[in-house]
Structure formats: structure tokens, C-alpha cells
Amino acid sequence: MNIHPQSFDHPDAxxxxxxxxxxxxxxxxxxxxxxxxxxxxxVPPRGLYLLAYDxxxxxxxxxxxxxxxxxxxxxxxxxxxxxxxxxxxxGRGRGLARRILAALEADARAAGRKRMVLETGxxxxxxxxxxxxxxxxxxxxxxxxxxxxxxIHMAKPL
Numbered sequence: 001m002n003i004h005p006q007s008f009d010h011p012d013a014x015x016x017x018x019x020x021x022x023x024x025x026x027x028x029x030x031x032x033x034x035x036x037x038x039x040x041x042x043v044p045p046r047g048l049y050l051l052a053y054d055x056x057x058x059x060x061x062x063x064x065x066x067x068x069x070x071x072x073x074x075x076x077x078x079x080x081x082x083x084x085x086x087x088x089x090x091g092r093g094r095g096l097a098r099r100i101l102a103a104l105e106a107d108a109r110a111a112g113r114k115r116m117v118l119e120t121g122x123x124x125x126x127x128x129x130x131x132x133x134x135x136x137x138x139x140x141x142x143x144x145x146x147x148x149x150x151x152i153h154m155a156k157p158l
Contacts (some may be wrong), residue, residue, distance in 0.1 A: 001052050001053070001054060001055075001058070001096060001099070002052065002053045002119035003050050003051070003052045003053075003099060003100060003103060004039065004050065004051055004052075004053065004056075004076070005044075005048060006044070006049055006050065006051040007039050007043075007049060007051065008037065008038070008039040008049045008064065008084075009038075009039040009042070011148050012051055012053075012059040013049060013051060013062060015059065016051070016059055016086055016088065017062070017086075018038065018063075018114065019046060019086070019088060020032075020033075020084060021033065021046060021070075023086070025030050025138055027121070027123040027124065028092050028121065028123055028150065029121070034144070034156060035143065035144040035145070036144075037084075038065075040075035041066040041067075041083075042064045042065075042066055042083075044107075044111070045111045045112075046066065046067040046111070047064060047065055047066040047067055047080075048064060048065055048104060048107045048108075049062070049084075049102050050062065050063050050064065050100050050103060050104065052087075052091070052096045052099070052100060053076045054091070054093055054153070059088075059092030060087060060088055060090070060094075060096060060147040061088070061091055061096040061097060061100055062086050062100070063082065063083075063084060063085040063086070063100040063101065063104055064082070064083050064104070065080045065081060065095070065107070065113075065116070066080070066081050066083055067079070067080060067081075067105045067111075067113065068080070068081050068117070073084060073141060073142055073143050073144070073146065073151070074140060074141060074142030074143065074146055075117070075142050075143070076114075076115065077114075077115030078106035078112070078113055078115060079113065079114070079115050079116075079117050080111070080113035080115070080116050080117070080151070080158065081116075081117050081143070081154075082101070082104060082116060082117070082118035082119065085097060085100065085101065085118075085127065097102045097130055098134065101130070101131075101134055102134075104116075104155075105158060108158055109158040112158075113158055114157070114158055115155050115156065115158060116136075116155065116156045116158055117142060117143075117152055117153070117154070117155045118131065118136070118140065118153070118154050118155075119142075119143050119144070119153055120150070120151075120152050120154070121145075121148075121151055121152060122150045122151075122152060123127075123150065128152060128154075131154050131156075132154075134156070135156050136154040136155065136156045137154060137156070138152070138153065138154055139153050139154060139155035140153065141153045148156075
């Protein structure tokens with residue numbers, strides 16, 4: 001597996017984003033994650049977006065982080081927020097999400113971020129298990145889904 005930085009609007013990133021949106025819609029019975037995102041949010045040193053490819057060059061997984069500062073949505077100064085962690089069905093069970101997560105944490109730490117935060121949901125037990133086993137703990141709610149009962153908010157010091 002090869003993990004490479006890529007722009008959020010790259011065709012492979014768009015393809016996997018469309019797939020994760022379909023999975024969110026299926027799991028939650030809605031239109032998917034409606035958090036406003038754009039490619040500029042993931043440009044280093046204020047963010048990073050990664051894609052994992054197999055040996056044939058097929059995209060299997062994505063994940064990114066974006067900088068956040070204290071604001072009305074509950075973020076704190078120095079936060080780095082995980083977005084669009086996703087592994088396609090055929091790529092699961094290979095440790096790709098864990099590898100991407102570790103790379104994102106290292107990059108955010110190197111960029112001077114103090115805390116990694118993320119929103120996931122109660123219909124994503126595998127995501128909750130990954131984050132818990134990676135040292136994340138429940139935290140105060142923040143972000144777009146801070147008022148949703150199904151939202152789970154986690155953080156980890158960097």
C-alpha cells in the first residue's frame with residue numbers, strides 16, 4: 001500500500017468522498033455528512049489530505065486533517081480536526097485507517113497543532129473502536145454535529 005498527499009478535490013478523493021457519503025446516508029438514513037468542506041482547508045501547513053492506493057494504483061482509503069481555532073462551534077486554539085477517514089470495503093482489514101491516522105497525527109503535530117479532534121457517530125462502531133484503541137477519549141461536543149444525539153466527539157492530545 002502507498003499513502004500519498006493529495007488534494008481534497010482530486011478525482012480519486014472525490015470518488016472516495018462520494019462513496020463515504022453513500023455509506024453515511026445508508027447508516028444514518030439521511031443525506032450524508034453535510035459539514036462544509038473545501039480543498040483549501042487541507043493545504044499544508046494548515047491541513048493535509050491523504051489517499052492510500054493499492055499496488056495497481058486503485059484508491060482504497062482517505063483521511064485528512066484541517067486546522068481549527070477557538071470559535072462558536074466549540075473548537076479550541078491549536079485543534080486539528082480529522083475529516084473523511086474512510087476505507088472502501090475491499091480495503092478493510094489491512095490496517096489502512098490506522099496508518100492514515102498515524103500519518104495525520106504526526107503531520108498535525110509537526111505543524112504545531114496541540115490536539116486532534118474528530119466527530120463520528122453511533123452507527124460507526126468500527127470507527128469508535130479504532131479511535132479508542134488509538135488513544136482518543138470522549139470530549140466536549142464541537143463542530144457541525146455538536147447538537148446531534150447520534151454524534152460522538154473524541155479528542156487526543158498531540
